[in-house]
Amino acid sequence: MGVDIAFWILAVVGVLAALAVVSLRDIFRAALALILCFLAVAGIYITLSADFLAAIQILVYVGAISILIILGIMLTREVQRGSPSNKFRIPAFLVAALFLGVVAYALFSTTWQVSTVEPLTPTTQALAGKLFGEDGFILSVEIAAVLLLAAILGAIVLVREK
Amino acid sequence: MSIGLEHYIVLSAVLFAIGLYGALAKRNAIAIMLSIEIMLNAVNIAMVAFSRFITPALLTGQVFAIFVMVVAAAEAAVGVAIIMAIYRGRSTVDPTEIDLMKW
Numbered sequence: 001m002g003v004d005i006a007f008w009i010l011a012v013v014g015v016l017a018a019l020a021v022v023s024l025r026d027i028f029r030a031a032l033a034l035i036l037c038f039l040a041v042a043g044i045y046i047t048l049s050a051d052f053l054a055a056i057q058i059l060v061y062v063g064a065i066s067i068l069i070i071l072g073i074m075l076t077r078e079v080q081r082g083s084p085s086n087k088f089r090i091p092a093f094l095v096a097a098l099f100l101g102v103v104a105y106a107l108f109s110t111t112w113q114v115s116t117v118e119p120l121t122p123t124t125q126a127l128a129g130k131l132f133g134e135d136g137f138i139l140s141v142e143i144a145a146v147l148l149l150a151a152i153l154g155a156i157v158l159v160r161e162k
Numbered sequence: 163m164s165i166g167l168e169h170y171i172v173l174s175a176v177l178f179a180i181g182l183y184g185a186l187a188k189r190n191a192i193a194i195m196l197s198i199e200i201m202l203n204a205v206n207i208a209m210v211a212f213s214r215f216i217t218p219a220l221l222t223g224q225v226f227a228i229f230v231m232v233v234a235a236a237e238a239a240v241g242v243a244i245i246m247a248i249y250r251g252r253s254t255v256d257p258t259e260i261d262l263m264k265w
Binding site: 003004007014015019021022030031038041044045048049050052060061064068069071075076084085086088091093095096097099103104107112114115117118119120123127130131137140144147148151152154155156158159 | 177178186193195210216217239258
């Protein structure tokens, strides 16, 4: 029952914050609304008993990515001009509504094999076993490390003063 | 009615649709990046929800969500760097004015 109430509050906050991100003209306020949306998503992870994911959502998204984006806003000085819509506003709305309709139709016309097994808590040890253990995702972890290194080097090269 | 898989997938689809609208309709490259981050979060909610309700003991969906976060972090860093490089050269972040590769 408590989880139900938490889900509804977090879902409403998350959707309203996401709507604020796409509707506010002030890009800096849109970035702050995005941080609220990230926090709501972290709460949604907790209601899904994904505690480790909620922690790294707050660390990576709320802590790092939002700071990076706000830094980008500050350095491009577009706060005054805001974030207006372009001429594809109505087609974009139609595309988004069509996508939502298709997903809802597919969702409600499928019979899901919902498992009744209780979820694992805490998930940290099980996730570590998945990521680093035998028959796990260790190759993907190493590729992710190379990807992050490439991204760091690419970002440095792109913003370097000539 | 208690909260089930459908609630989470509908929430995920609504967030993804909002992000899709923002990515298509905005005239500021930073706002488009914000919309893309919303879309990545929506996908993560869907994967964690499937992991929780379909295969609760396997956690594969959560592992995928972690990799999505890694790629999203890399994307945000490179994206901000590209926007700053474009702003330095052209003094605008309006994607409709950045038409260097259009013919």
